[in-house]
Amino acid sequence: MIYSSELIKGTLKTIILKLLADNKRMYGYEITQKVKELTSEKIQITEGALYPTLHALEDSGLVTTETEYIGKRVRKYYSLSADGKTKAREKVSELSDFMETMKFLLDLKPQGI
């Protein structure tokens, strides 16, 4: 089962920042594969979502990049900047809090029925 795409909206940036916080540096394709692996294929990040998000993180100074060649094939590695590390902590914390709230909402028992 793959989660409906709408569910992933709004969490993508946080997922990426969290992975980069844990792994020092990663390249785009690697991120998609890591997320797929860690979630038993339930979250599949599409390239059309991934690359614009990475570029936005770069534009806002949260990540820095290094380009490397593996043979003739290019790889662009992303790493968190100092700001990015702070932002990663904030976003992860916010999402954890949000999930606690949602868990509470979803576990509510039926009321005036």
Place this chain on the structure above:
Amino acid sequence: MIYSSELIKGTLKTIILKLLADNKRMYGYEITQKVKELTSEKIQITEGALYPTLHALEDSGLVTTETEYIGKRVRKYYSLSADGKTKAREKVSELSDFMETMKFLLDLKPQGI
């Protein structure tokens, strides 16, 4: 603290379906207040998001409506249809599952650092 709006994206329909599953019938304004109350004001549903969503649920046959007058003021009550009840269970279940997955992702310990 109010959650960043992007976080709520994708969960709004599920929240509404869950509330309707628990409460037999509710009207729009009541839903916004209930969510605000249950989440200690951390989730505030705006009218511009709420009403289009309710209308979409109605158009897809997941809810039925009854209009009532309180004095001269109109209220539109929403109730789950049979399909809506099924859908509510599905969406709540999917979101619970998704949150477990996200919790796992966010709780991961740093790796190759």
Place this chain on the structure above:
DNA sequence: AATAATACATAACATTCTTATGCATTATAC
């Protein structure tokens, strides 16, 4: 030799939320 996987990128389109606006009734505070 053909196909799949790796690896980047962008663009048209769709969806969905924000922000603003509009209208109207009822309760509250000054």
Place this chain on the structure above:
DNA sequence: GTATAATGCATAAGAATGTTATGTATTATT
């Protein structure tokens, strides 16, 4: 008593962000 806040609905322009499709190229596998 009247101005403001709260209640209650609705829609529309614009922004944000994801989907789907496309493009290019290298390397591994069948």
